[in-house]
Amino acid sequence: MDKHFVSTTYGNGMASSASIGDHKVIMDTTPDNGGTDTGPGPKRLMLASLAGCTGIDIVGILTKMKVTYSDLSIDTEGTLSDSSPKTYIHVKITYKIKLTREEDKAKMEKAVALSEDKYCGVMAMFRSFAKIERDILYL
């Protein structure tokens, strides 16, 4: 079984630096929570992770299908529980894309469905705790 390893170090207060392979990601929290806002909050980072994961699938699948496009972006909106610990209970994913050929819409739908059902591990994990809703917006 594969393993992933991340080391996160603290220096000054709540700000931290995560080493992910050769890459570093700074995290922090806002002053009202005791932080200094030098980086994104960890919970929001999970929404980035979700978009990053499904986006890699979409780009890979569209490329294989010879679909050309521009302006791909993915919005992820998470609704938090009222009770503590606050978790995402609902997540809306909006795929935005400008297809070169309008007739490739079916292929885009297929790519999103494949990511949802087969490939995107992050989405599968999110589905354990949140209801996922998704939409595709053609620009």
Add this chain to the structure above:
Amino acid sequence: MDKHFVSTTYGNGMASSASIGDHKVIMDTTPDNGGTDTGPGPKRLMLASLAGCTGIDIVGILTKMKVTYSDLSIDTEGTLSDSSPKTYIHVKITYKIKLTREEDKAKMEKAVALSEDKYCGVMAMFRSFAKIERDILYL
């Protein structure tokens, strides 16, 4: 209910840039997966998110308890499922800390327990799909 919003844009291939408030996080994947390795992989970013979340709790609680320390770091190791979509099925969290006063160990244990049970939303979400194991290493 609070909402969090992240917008992630794609320009060139699988690399993406997530806008989280005023902060940006680059994600990518490795060349063997079709990427260019310009940023961390999205799945590993979830392990960073977990460490960042529980770390904010620990720093906040130790500060309130007047516990002084140095060299705080948090390792997160995720074991992936063999089957696709690959999800984390087991996560080991190792808290490393150098306490100024050895007698503050009980307070550190308490801080970790509070983060686990009450405060850390990311850990609560992880618990929906993975077995969590944790350890504290006193330096």
